[in-house]
Amino acid sequence: MTALHPAPLRSETMTTATADTPSVSESELLRSARTRLRRRRLLVLLAQVALVAVVLGGWQLGADQGWLDTFTYGSPSGVWEQLHTWFTEGTALGSIWSNIGVTMQETVLGFLIGTAAGVVCGVALGRVHLLAEVAAPFIKAANSIPRIVLGSMFIIWFGLGPSGKVALAVVLVFFSVFFNAFQGTREVDRNLIANARILGASQWQVTRQVVLPSAMTWIIASLHAAFGFALIGAIVGEMLGAQAGLGQLIATAQGNFNADGVYAGTLVIAVLALLAEFLVTRFEKRVLRWRPTQLSADSAL
Amino acid sequence: MVQTVNETDRGAVPAIELRAATKRFRTPSGGVYTAMRGLDLTVAPGEFCAVVGPTGCGKSTTLSLVSGLEPASEGQTLIHGAPVDGIDPRVGFMFQADAVFPWKPVLDNVAAGPLFRGVPKQEALAKARDWLRRVGLSGFEDRLPHQLSGGMRKRVALAQTLINEPEILLMDEPFSALDVETRKIVQDELLALWELTRPAVVFVTHDLEEAIALADKVVVLTVGPATVKDVFTIDLPRPRKVQEIRFHPRFIELYEQIWASLRDEVQLAYARTTGTEAIGAA
Numbered sequence: 001m002t003a004l005h006p007a008p009l010r011s012e013t014m015t016t017a018t019a020d021t022p023s024v025s026e027s028e029l030l031r032s033a034r035t036r037l038r039r040r041r042l043l044v045l046l047a048q049v050a051l052v053a054v055v056l057g058g059w060q061l062g063a064d065q066g067w068l069d070t071f072t073y074g075s076p077s078g079v080w081e082q083l084h085t086w087f088t089e090g091t092a093l094g095s096i097w098s099n100i101g102v103t104m105q106e107t108v109l110g111f112l113i114g115t116a117a118g119v120v121c122g123v124a125l126g127r128v129h130l131l132a133e134v135a136a137p138f139i140k141a142a143n144s145i146p147r148i149v150l151g152s153m154f155i156i157w158f159g160l161g162p163s164g165k166v167a168l169a170v171v172l173v174f175f176s177v178f179f180n181a182f183q184g185t186r187e188v189d190r191n192l193i194a195n196a197r198i199l200g201a202s203q204w205q206v207t208r209q210v211v212l213p214s215a216m217t218w219i220i221a222s223l224h225a226a227f228g229f230a231l232i233g234a235i236v237g238e239m240l241g242a243q244a245g246l247g248q249l250i251a252t253a254q255g256n257f258n259a260d261g262v263y264a265g266t267l268v269i270a271v272l273a274l275l276a277e278f279l280v281t282r283f284e285k286r287v288l289r290w291r292p293t294q295l296s297a298d299s300a301l
Numbered sequence: 302m303v304q305t306v307n308e309t310d311r312g313a314v315p316a317i318e319l320r321a322a323t324k325r326f327r328t329p330s331g332g333v334y335t336a337m338r339g340l341d342l343t344v345a346p347g348e349f350c351a352v353v354g355p356t357g358c359g360k361s362t363t364l365s366l367v368s369g370l371e372p373a374s375e376g377q378t379l380i381h382g383a384p385v386d387g388i389d390p391r392v393g394f395m396f397q398a399d400a401v402f403p404w405k406p407v408l409d410n411v412a413a414g415p416l417f418r419g420v421p422k423q424e425a426l427a428k429a430r431d432w433l434r435r436v437g438l439s440g441f442e443d444r445l446p447h448q449l450s451g452g453m454r455k456r457v458a459l460a461q462t463l464i465n466e467p468e469i470l471l472m473d474e475p476f477s478a479l480d481v482e483t484r485k486i487v488q489d490e491l492l493a494l495w496e497l498t499r500p501a502v503v504f505v506t507h508d509l510e511e512a513i514a515l516a517d518k519v520v521v522l523t524v525g526p527a528t529v530k531d532v533f534t535i536d537l538p539r540p541r542k543v544q545e546i547r548f549h550p551r552f553i554e555l556y557e558q559i560w561a562s563l564r565d566e567v568q569l570a571y572a573r574t575t576g577t578e579a580i581g582a583a
Contacts, residue, residue, distance in 0.1 A: 194370055195400035197388055199465065200417035209413075213404045290404035292447040 074259035082264040092252055093244050096268075102245040103234050104272065106162050110169020111230035118174045118226075119219055122181025126215070127207055132182075139178075147171050147233075151240045160241050169233030173226045177219065184218025185211055217291070220284045227276045235269065314382040316469055316501035317344040317367055322376035323526075324362050336362045338526035339376065344518075346381075346468070347499040351512035353563060354522030355570030360505040361397075362527065364471045367503060368394050380469060390418070393467030393500070395475040401446045401457050407433065408442035410457055414465040432460040436490065452483040456490065463494055470500040474507065488515060488543040496540065509563060513555055514543045521562045524570045531562045 056076050062068035063075035070078060086096040093099055125132040151168050158164035188211050196210045238247025246265055253261025319342040326334045336359035344350045354360050365371040366378045369388040378385040380392070401410045412429035416422065433439055436456040446454055455476060462470065476484045492515060495502065506512050512519045513535055521530045537551055546552055 189398075189400075191396050191398050191400040192402065194368075195394070195396060196402075196413070196417070197370070198368060198392060198394040199414040199461065200390060201413075202417070205417055210402065213402070290445050290447070 070259075071257070072259060074263055078260035079263045079267065082258075082260040083267070086264065091249055093249060099244055099246055099249055100268065100272070102162065103231075103238065103247065103269075106165040106234035106237070106245065107169060107227075107230045107272075107276075110166045110233055111173055111227055113166070114170040114173025114230065115177050115223065115226060117170070118177025118222075119181045121174075122178045122183075122219075123185050123207065123211060123215065126182045126185025127203075127211065143175055147175075148236055151237050154237065155241050160243055162242075162245075165234045165237030165242065165245070165247075168237040169230040172229035172233040176226045176229055177222045180218045180222035181215060184215030187218070188214040213290075216287055220280075220287060223280050223284070224277065227280055228273060231269065231273055231276070313346065315343045315379070316346040316348070316381060317342070317350075317503060318377075318379040318382075319343075319363065319366065319373075320377040320379070322363075322366055322373045322378060324359070324366065324371065325374045335526040337366075338528055340522075340528050342503075342520060342529060344501045344503060346501050349495065349502040349504065349515060349517045351504045351506060351516035351519045352522060353506060353509055353512045353519060353559070354527060355524050355563075355567045356507060356574075358522050358525040358566070358570060359527035360507075360522060361473050364394065364473050364503060364505060367469065368392050368471055370394075389469075390465075391468040393462040393465055393470045395458055395462050395470070395472045397474040397477060399446070399454055399458070399478075401454060401461060403446050406443050406445055407438065407449070407457050410446065411460045411464055413461060418465070428464060429460070432464045433457075435494065436460045450483075451479055452487055455479060455487050459487075459491065459494065463498070466498055467500050470495070470502045472502065472504045474505055476511070477506070477508070484511075485543045491515070492541060492543070509556065509559060510547065513537070513552060513559065514541065514546050519555075519559055521559060521566070524566045524573070530566065531559075533559050533562075 059068070059073075060076045063070045063073070063077075068075075090096060091099060125135055147168070150171055151164070154164035154167045158167060192210050192214065193206055196206050201209065234245070235247035235250075238245035239251045242248040246269055250262055250265035253259075253265060319340055321339045321341060322337060323335065323339055324337040326336060328334050340363065342350075342352075342363065352360050352363060362371070366373050367380070367385065369385045369392070372385075380389055402413065405413065408426060408429050411432055412422075412425040415425035415428055420428070430439075430442065433442060436459055438453060438456055438460070441449065441453070446457065449457065458475070476487055479487060488511065502516075504512070504515060509519075516535050519533045519535060521533070522528065523530045533555065535555060537546055537549060537555075
């Protein structure tokens with residue numbers, strides 16, 4: 001078909017374009033773009049390292065020079081020593097790994113249960129309008145409770161063991177996933193549903209094969225926040241009362257006015273959270289493979 | 302000037318029949334919007350019927366009623382003489398917007414219909430491969446919809462609909478998003494595939510040229526609420542080539558006749574949207 005278009009005009013513009021830039025080939029363009037990109041990445045990395053060095057160095061310097069009270073504010077070297085002790089000699093509550101294990105177990109369990117419940121309820125209420133209308137005021141009321149207070153309730157119900165922490169994590173995760181699953185279900189393209197129905201899908205097949213994959217974009221967006229919430233639930237639960245776990249470790253350090261211990265615990269938790277975020281992102285990329293990748297401005301030549 | 306077809310001449314039970322069908326919708330502001338009022342439409346088995354009318358006149362509503370996606374507020378919708386009650390397995394529907402499942406590879410998209418209907422997986426996939434070959438997409442089985450061009454996605458949708466071998470094929474401006482050249486190619490492909498199984502077709506479009514080139518019968522709807530204004534028989538020879546049939550003298554004759562009927566409605570609809578009087582009804 002293109003042969004029918006005004007060819008002379010086209011080839012003319014083509015030749016002028018190539019005549020202007022005869023020396024620059026495509027591979028050269030790509031190479032220079034790549035060099036620029038690499039330089040930029042290096043610059044960013046250097047700036048980040050410098051930022052960390054200034055903050056930590058300043059803190060250490062302040063502590064060494066006595067400008068900052070190490071008893072109150074701790075010091076980077078103190079945090080390092082604390083971490084070293086924890087990982088080599090263990091903590092007051094047993095080995096650090098077992099504490100991490102306890103917290104992670106509570107977090108992951110809470111995350112999984114909360115996510116499953118949130119997705120099931122969100123999709124169900126999104127699909128069945130009557131159910132949504134009936135449940136709406138109760139969900140609003142439940143959601144308005146500051147969820148941390150539930151921690152105290154769960155300690156009374158479940159005692160100091162891990163189940164109370166899991167319950168708190170579940171509650172925190174549930175709402176964040178629920179609202180996204182609900183909204184995602186409501187936003188499913190009506191054409192897709194109509195198409196599936198006419199092709200012969202039952203309501204259950206529509207839910208499983210059209211609504212769920214479609215709402216997955218929304219659900220996964222909430223999972224990033226949800227894992228953080230699960231961690232908060234577990235740790236706050238531990239701080240309120242527990243026999244082991246990172247939250248209890250921090251609470252113990254706080255009780256002993258051990259600032260370095262609090263920082264060290266926080267650092268361990270941050271590493272765990274980043275690790276989890278990495279895993280969720282991996283999962284997201286796998287599940288949402290079908291979405292077109294967008295050309296970013298970064299990749300412009 | 303106006304040629305009205307006497308439908309009973311075709312004998313037998315019509316594949317599709319709308320009798321004095323009226324459709325009202327509740328508007329978000331709480332009012333009532335009548336999309337269609339007392340519409341009669343008959344399509345014989347194997348007949349290709351195009352429905353044209355001004356933008357927003359309720360063309361698509363006819364398809365919603367026949368497909369069973371929406372019930373009529375008043376009047377009757379019949380398929381092969383029986384009232385429509387929910388979605389009928391003999392009906393296929395091609396939507397205006399892309400309605401292929403974006404997360405399913407092409408093969409799974411085409412196999413979706415048989416799989417939904419409980420055909421064993423191997424059999425459904427074999428059938429889907431066969432249909433992909435028919436629409437010229439062999440070798441694209443594993444692609445995702447977003448990796449295809451608009452024309453290719455339409456062919457996937459066509460295969461996805463036709464694999465169920467519908468006796469009734471409803472099409473809602475299916476090719477309006479395509480560029481002119483691609484559209485003509487896909488139109489020819491549609492005609493060739495239609496000849497194979499000969500379903501009764503209701504093809505909604507606002508493109509009169511498309512309507513005449515494809516159909517046996519063109520129904521002109523009035524500006525909303527939609528009723529049938531005129532029905533024209535398209536007595537152009539088949540098989541047709543969409544690119545060439547436009548130059549047939551009879552095509553031009555028919556175009557003039559139908560446009561004369563359609564023009565007033567289009568101008569009325571335009572005046573409504575702009576709030577001005579219809580101008581230059583020359």
